[in-house]
Amino acid sequence: MAAFDRQDGAAVARLYGAAGDASSDIDEACFLWTHAFVFALEAGLAEAEIYRAKLVAEGRER
Amino acid sequence: MTHSDLSDLSGVTAPVATARGLPNAHYVDPQVFAEEREALLFGNWAGVGFAKDIPNEGDAAPIDFLGVPLLAIRDGAGDVRVYQNTCRHRGMILVEEPGNIRGTIRCPYHSWCYGLDGTLRSTPHVGGPGRNLHEDIKRDDLGLVEFPSYVYRDVIFVNVSRKAPPFEEYAAKLLERWREHDRPIYPGGGRSDFVLEVKTNWKLAVENFCESYHLPWIHPGLNTYSRLEDHYHIEEPGAFSGQGTYVYRQLEGDGGEKFPDFEGLSDFWDAGAEYVSFFPNVLFGAQRDHAYAMILMPTGIDQTRELTGIYYAFDPAEQPEKAAMIDRNADLWKGVFEEDIFVVEGMQRGRYGPGFDGGKFSPVMDNPTHLFHAWAADQIQKYRDAR
Numbered sequence: 001m002a003a004f005d006r007q008d009g010a011a012v013a014r015l016y017g018a019a020g021d022a023s024s025d026i027d028e029a030c031f032l033w034t035h036a037f038v039f040a041l042e043a044g045l046a047e048a049e050i051y052r053a054k055l056v057a058e059g060r061e062r
Numbered sequence: 063m064t065h066s067d068l069s070d071l072s073g074v075t076a077p078v079a080t081a082r083g084l085p086n087a088h089y090v091d092p093q094v095f096a097e098e099r100e101a102l103l104f105g106n107w108a109g110v111g112f113a114k115d116i117p118n119e120g121d122a123a124p125i126d127f128l129g130v131p132l133l134a135i136r137d138g139a140g141d142v143r144v145y146q147n148t149c150r151h152r153g154m155i156l157v158e159e160p161g162n163i164r165g166t167i168r169c170p171y172h173s174w175c176y177g178l179d180g181t182l183r184s185t186p187h188v189g190g191p192g193r194n195l196h197e198d199i200k201r202d203d204l205g206l207v208e209f210p211s212y213v214y215r216d217v218i219f220v221n222v223s224r225k226a227p228p229f230e231e232y233a234a235k236l237l238e239r240w241r242e243h244d245r246p247i248y249p250g251g252g253r254s255d256f257v258l259e260v261k262t263n264w265k266l267a268v269e270n271f272c273e274s275y276h277l278p279w280i281h282p283g284l285n286t287y288s289r290l291e292d293h294y295h296i297e298e299p300g301a302f303s304g305q306g307t308y309v310y311r312q313l314e315g316d317g318g319e320k321f322p323d324f325e326g327l328s329d330f331w332d333a334g335a336e337y338v339s340f341f342p343n344v345l346f347g348a349q350r351d352h353a354y355a356m357i358l359m360p361t362g363i364d365q366t367r368e369l370t371g372i373y374y375a376f377d378p379a380e381q382p383e384k385a386a387m388i389d390r391n392a393d394l395w396k397g398v399f400e401e402d403i404f405v406v407e408g409m410q411r412g413r414y415g416p417g418f419d420g421g422k423f424s425p426v427m428d429n430p431t432h433l434f435h436a437w438a439a440d441q442i443q444k445y446r447d448a449r
């Protein structure tokens with residue numbers, strides 16, 4: 001949670017991304033990937049596209 | 063009460079010899095202030111900030127323009143864009159503090175994200191948790207609201223009403239007059255950027271800047287080398303007014319060194335300099351070796367923030383040996399502007415006297431001031447007539 005305290009968007013995005021990948025529930029995974037996507041977008045990280053692709057594959061993002 | 067009951071403008075647009083100035087209500091009545099906000103400041107191209115303050119891609123500056131929340135941003139193409147600083151979802155303010163936006167603008171409320179180009183990039187959970195799409199959420203229609211904007215001499219101009227003609231048409235006369243000065247300008251930085259908080263209606267600062275009549279009394283130091291006779295009026299009805307001098311003298315360093323000139327200026331500018339109030343709220347100075355701009359940001363009926371930037375023909379970062387002279391020049395100008403404060407504040411207080419009738423213009427010395435009054439009265443009258 002230190003990443004949140006530091007307001008380190010990149011680290012926060014990765015935490016959410018990893019949590020999404022680890023989830024076995026697709027709704028929960030999409031919820032978490034959404035957060036990863038948003039924080040990666042905000043931080044201008046190229047990996048936003050990776051999270052977006054995961055969401056697009058589930059019909060949750062475009 | 064009809065709008066025209068707010069004040070009688072019939073005497074203002076008369077020829078200068080017989081005209082009276084704008085009635086007191088235009089300086090002290092909150093209803094007229096609200097009217098002028100629409101008619102003069104939002105209905106035209108007003109200066110709201112400096113491009114130098116958002117130099118890099120993603121730099122963003124929230125601006126409160128008389129209650130309208132604006133967001134000035136340097137986009138990915140290097141252009142300045144001005145958006146309404148309001149989220150399209152629930153209307154949250156998007157950006158609170160100036161800073162750099164690396165990727166997207168994320169609304170602090172429900173995290174809708176907007177690109178630097180204003181497009182809505184994500185709408186998290188908008189269709190339920192983990193579902194970021196919904197058929198009724200049409201992102202293409204939900205980008206940031208953008209205002210028409212234009213950068214001239216580093217000033218970011220905005221037309222809030224969207225009803226003014228395009229900037230290049232609106233400013234055509236000034237663009238033409240100073241065509242020779244269309245050269246890159248570099249902010250002096252440091253002390254060359256300063257802000258003066260002045261307890262006056264913004265128009266009085268415009269009016270004071272228009273005229274040279276006060277120079278011998280208020281700026282006696284300036285006047286030792288620039289006498290009243292050396293000044294001329296600049297009058298462009300409906301657009302701008304001001305004063306020029308034929309005896310501009312460059313600042314010299316201890317060793318007699320001077321700032322480099324803007325390239326390609328005609329002989330006139332060897333000793334010529336011009337100072338223009340560009341309506342509604344921007345004051346410009348043009349000289350052979352430096353320029354300045356002052357934005358009069360009204361923050362209340364009798365409160366004005368004067369934002370000033372001084373600019374050079376060279377990049378100060380590349381000529382650090384000029385830093386001391388740049389500071390000296392900044393201090394000189396700041397001193398001049400500070401000398402004006404007590405007059406613009408005094409004229410504001412004077413207008414709370416109900417017996418003041420708008421004032422009597424000198425038919426010889428006050429022509430540029432009257433030109434501004436006539437412009438304002440005409441704009442306000444048109445605004446009233448349209449309602």
Ligand code: FES
Pocket residue numbers: 149150151152153154169170171172173174
């Ligand atoms: S108000 Fe901006 S996302 Fe809800």
Ligand SMILES: [Fe+2]
Pocket residue numbers: 270271276280281398402
């Ligand atoms: Fe002055």
